[in-house]
Amino acid sequence: MARVAVKVHPRARRSALAGRFGEAYKLDLAAHPVDGRANDECISFCARLAGVPRGRVRIVTDLTSRTKLIEIDGITQEELDKRLSDQP
Numbered sequence: 001m002a003r004v005a006v007k008v009h010p011r012a013r014r015s016a017l018a019g020r021f022g023e024a025y026k027l028d029l030a031a032h033p034v035d036g037r038a039n040d041e042c043i044s045f046c047a048r049l050a051g052v053p054r055g056r057v058r059i060v061t062d063l064t065s066r067t068k069l070i071e072i073d074g075i076t077q078e079e080l081d082k083r084l085s086d087q088p
Helices: 037-051 076-084
Strands: 002-009 016-021 024-028 055-060 067-072
Touching: 002 037, 002 076, 016 067, 037 067, 037 076
Parallel strands: 002 024
Antiparallel strands: 002 067, 016 024, 055 067
């Protein structure tokens, strides 16, 4: 199981990692923060990044905040860190 802290930026042109923000990664999301759409997009993006099904990704803290802690089951912390660092 791996964890990653993200600071989300909803209403972006496309969903992508946009670098670091302190200890967290900045995550641009194409979805609007209405009816949980941005959280769904955050989960989908993290699942694609980690190569796991959406059901293995969950937001642990701060569903309504821009700063979130994401937990991903089925991948090690080292593998997730490598995938995050390989992103452009």
